Amino acid sequence: MAAVEAHDNVWPMAFDGTDFVDTDYTQPRAAGPSGRAPTREELDAQLTGTQQQLARLRQAQEQLERARAAVEEMRRQRAEFTAGRAEMLQSLTRSIGILQKAELEARRDAEQMSKSLSGLQQALVEVEHLNEQAWSAEGWEQELNRALTGIENARMEYNTARLKWPILDGKTSGAATNSPTPTSEPSLAALPLGRLFKLGLALNWPVALMVLLSLVAFLFVMFKR
Structure with missing residues (x-):
């Protein structure tokens, strides 16, 4: 600047x-006073x-x-x-x-x-503290219900974190490759003749019905004359 x-x-x-x-x-210069060159x-x-x-x-x-x-x-x-x-x-x-x-x-x-x-760490601590061997014979049912509630809370915390952070899902593309592929319908060439006839009749019966009704109406008009 x-x-x-x-x-x-x-x-x-x-x-x-x-x-x-x-x-x-x-x-x-001009010539001198004498006029000479x-x-x-x-x-x-x-x-x-x-x-x-x-x-x-x-x-x-x-x-x-x-x-x-x-x-x-x-x-x-x-x-x-x-x-x-x-x-x-x-x-x-x-x-x-x-x-x-x-x-x-x-x-x-x-x-x-x-x-x-922090939530995942707290859930891990709570799950690690669940020890069925420390349950008493009198209150083991209450301890079991309390443990199941803790596991469910930990699962909710984990699922919430998965929704927020897709990185926790790991290899998500593998699910698509492992999913079974739907079976394809057999081609028409592989169908038997009887099934092909039924299939053609099912597809073309409205047209055949219209042709038949037109023919009946035409014959009725001709005989009436």
Whole structure:
């Protein structure tokens, strides 16, 4: 950012064409007061001055081209800065929102999992404490009922945890593969002829009945005439 602002403050100085133009060589020298033609030395001097002027103009052109390239580079960097800033503002804001939501859900899931874990551990302790050898002969029926109630409570705790956390089911896809496949119906080609005839009659008897009734009506009309 500071580099871009530093570039914005460095602008090329205004170019004045007169800084590099020697008016003594802009036009050919006129003849001397005597009206004589210029000598060879004078023409050589004028040519040398013209070449020097061209060299200065080329140098000025190169400076202007470098200044133009610097300005274009600053424009490109400014556009890159503007686009990059807008892109990162949008991307970072969106990413922070997504991660905050995911963190909240993960924290809530962790709390629920901690409760489920605590419930399962408590149920395990209660089931482990069930010892039928410690039951007395007088109250073993009550102890048995109490033990069955504890086991049922543990089963409810376990089933509740399974509903909340599918990871407890383990290999759930194996149930589908182990289930018996329904027996397919035999194909028509394997049926006997008598059964095929009965099947065809059962399927086509409405059509046959309509044809028969139409024939009877036609014969009745013909005999009536």
